[in-house]
Amino acid sequence: MSASAADTPSTNSAAERLTAWALRHIALIVVGVATAIGIALRLWLMARSNWMIDGDEATFGIMAEHILHGQHPIFLYNQPYMGSFQAYIGAIFFFLFGMSRVTLKLVTVPEIIAFTASVYFLARRIGSRRAAIIASILTAIPPIYVVAATARLWGPLLDAMTLGNIMLLLVIDEVYSDQPPSRPWLRFFIIGVCAGAGFWMHGQIVVYIATAGILLFLKDKRVVIQPRLLALFAGFVLGDLPVLDFARNHSYNTFDHLLGVGAKHSTQDYPAIAKFYFRENVTRVLGLKNPWAPEPRFFKAIILLLLAAALGYVVYRCRWGLLNWPRLSVRRGQPADALILFCAVMTVAFIFSTFGALALQFTTFDATGRYVIPLITAVPIIIGIGLARIDDWSRPAAVGLLGVFLAFYLLGYAKSDSQQVWQSDYWSHLPESNTALIAQLNRMGVTAVWMNHWAGTPLMFDTNEKLAAADAYDLIVGHGIDRLPVDTDRVRNAAEPAYVFTPDQYGQIGPFEQWLNQHGIRYDDATAGDYRIVRPHKKFDPALVVQFLGYHS
Numbered sequence: 001m002s003a004s005a006a007d008t009p010s011t012n013s014a015a016e017r018l019t020a021w022a023l024r025h026i027a028l029i030v031v032g033v034a035t036a037i038g039i040a041l042r043l044w045l046m047a048r049s050n051w052m053i054d055g056d057e058a059t060f061g062i063m064a065e066h067i068l069h070g071q072h073p074i075f076l077y078n079q080p081y082m083g084s085f086q087a088y089i090g091a092i093f094f095f096l097f098g099m100s101r102v103t104l105k106l107v108t109v110p111e112i113i114a115f116t117a118s119v120y121f122l123a124r125r126i127g128s129r130r131a132a133i134i135a136s137i138l139t140a141i142p143p144i145y146v147v148a149a150t151a152r153l154w155g156p157l158l159d160a161m162t163l164g165n166i167m168l169l170l171v172i173d174e175v176y177s178d179q180p181p182s183r184p185w186l187r188f189f190i191i192g193v194c195a196g197a198g199f200w201m202h203g204q205i206v207v208y209i210a211t212a213g214i215l216l217f218l219k220d221k222r223v224v225i226q227p228r229l230l231a232l233f234a235g236f237v238l239g240d241l242p243v244l245d246f247a248r249n250h251s252y253n254t255f256d257h258l259l260g261v262g263a264k265h266s267t268q269d270y271p272a273i274a275k276f277y278f279r280e281n282v283t284r285v286l287g288l289k290n291p292w293a294p295e296p297r298f299f300k301a302i303i304l305l306l307l308a309a310a311l312g313y314v315v316y317r318c319r320w321g322l323l324n325w326p327r328l329s330v331r332r333g334q335p336a337d338a339l340i341l342f343c344a345v346m347t348v349a350f351i352f353s354t355f356g357a358l359a360l361q362f363t364t365f366d367a368t369g370r371y372v373i374p375l376i377t378a379v380p381i382i383i384g385i386g387l388a389r390i391d392d393w394s395r396p397a398a399v400g401l402l403g404v405f406l407a408f409y410l411l412g413y414a415k416s417d418s419q420q421v422w423q424s425d426y427w428s429h430l431p432e433s434n435t436a437l438i439a440q441l442n443r444m445g446v447t448a449v450w451m452n453h454w455a456g457t458p459l460m461f462d463t464n465e466k467l468a469a470a471d472a473y474d475l476i477v478g479h480g481i482d483r484l485p486v487d488t489d490r491v492r493n494a495a496e497p498a499y500v501f502t503p504d505q506y507g508q509i510g511p512f513e514q515w516l517n518q519h520g521i522r523y524d525d526a527t528a529g530d531y532r533i534v535r536p537h538k539k540f541d542p543a544l545v546v547q548f549l550g551y552h553s
Contacts, residue, residue: 031136035116038140042151048418050432051101055454058461059483060153061104064090074246077483083201085156108151111158116140118165123381126335135384143287144412148421149370160201163194164208171212172335175219188228192235200243207374211342218330273356281372293415303408310386339378366425427454429504431530434462440528448494452551472542473549498535504551512548
């Protein structure tokens with residue numbers, strides 16, 4: 001009895017300390033839990049599709065393995081405008097956990113954590129702690145389209161966006177602080193590093209750079225002659241060293257790609273591009289359009305109404321600052337103004353860039369939606385500010401409306417076919433597994449194949465390049481990028497390369513075999529899962545049969 005009584009004060013004291021700690025760190029706990037749930041949902045979606053990877057993801061994975069063996073690529077192979085940052089992270093993960101699809105997919109986990117954290121701090125500076133918590137929850141658990149575009153290795157877009165958020169945070173603090181921020185030279189240097197590193201990682205960093213530059217100019221037109229720009233320039237050079245090193249060793253041709261030097265631009269139908277941008281791209285990023293499952297119209301109407309109300313509230317709240325922009329001033333402005341400016345810059349950049357032309361050129365598949373993903377920097381914060389205002393009136397109402405958003409997003413997760421979510425937008429016939437194909441090719445003694453590169457590159461990743469694959473149709477007819485020319489040469493030089501046909505090519509197998517028979521070429525054939533394999537016993541130029549190797553998305 002006495003022993004229990006003696007233990008009670010200590011137990012209560014420990015419980016009180018734990019409760020006090022939790023209350024002090026409630027934001028950290030909520031954001032951490034939301035981020036963990038968001039990661040778990042992403043992994044669940046990936047596992048349901050057997051950790052499917054498309055051709056681009058497989059290329060980054062192969063690059064990661066090459067890095068472990070001493071190579072140091074700066075950009076995605078033969079595409080000198082998308083940084084190889086994800087491949088270096090992948091190399092670290094492969095070193096720790098071994099090379100596999102699961103390990104490759106895990107590369108996106110630290111990206112999601114870093115981006116969610118950057119949104120939290122940006123939202124807290126722009127709005128309030130409550131707005132930051134809400135924004136972080138909606139960032140960690142976004143619409144499924146955003147998950148599909150950011151939780152795969154399509155280039156370090158999310159990493160560049162994280163750097164962009166840091167840059168905006170520093171610039172907003174510079175522009176809207178009542179007192180001059182301390183250490184201005186260091187601040188400008190860090191802004192420059194973020195801009196330079198982001199420029200290496202992904203071209204979408206220009207949206208953040210443009211927004212930051214406009215804000216600084218509106219604050220003080222003399223910024224263009226301030227000595228602090230030397231610190232910014234030095235930081236940019238430091239962050240952009242990979243690009244500068246690559247350019248130095250390639251006659252500076254890389255800037256032709258990065259800046260569009262010499263590109264031919266035809267007259268564009270800008271109203272049509274704007275219509276496509278809002279009707280297709282923006283609606284997908286906002287979750288109002290799910291490419292893989294229809295959403296209830298009533299539910300979508302509620303979400304659209306809530307989004308419009310949140311945006312309207314933020315615009316109304318920022319009205320005096322926005323009205324001063326034509327006067328090139330941020331007088332009477334506030335940090336939330338930056339959100340409106342960011343969305344405007346994103347919209348203008350898309351409509352008047354090459355992406356806008358691509359949007360109208362490729363209307364049968366989603367070729368440009370992922371380039372609008374930077375909007376998820378601003379949209380969750382706008383919603384967070386709106387719901388935080390409602391929270392001032394009624395906590396249950398704010399929590400309920402947040403629940404409406406999350407329920408709508410989670411419904412999209414549950415209804416969507418995971419096999420389709422992780423398919424490439426350019427070619428959507430990837431099988432769930434290459435196991436049967438690899439086993440059959442091994443039984444046939446095949447080490448080199450001609451096949452669609454969207455399926456062939458994942459095959460090479462799964463075998464750690466023990467099998468070489470190349471796409472004759474893409475190289476000869478499509479004049480595509482040969483990202484792995486060494487493997488292409490292995491296929492060209494193979495004594496008896498096989499031809500692998502995917503489901504969308506089944507109708508071409510008969511004519512191909514007829515051509516072989518007409519030319520007296522013996523062959524073996526076999527079925528492996530969704531694939532058909534034809535291995536001629538005589539080598540010939542694939543250009544002679546390229547008409548049988550076409551495919552469609």
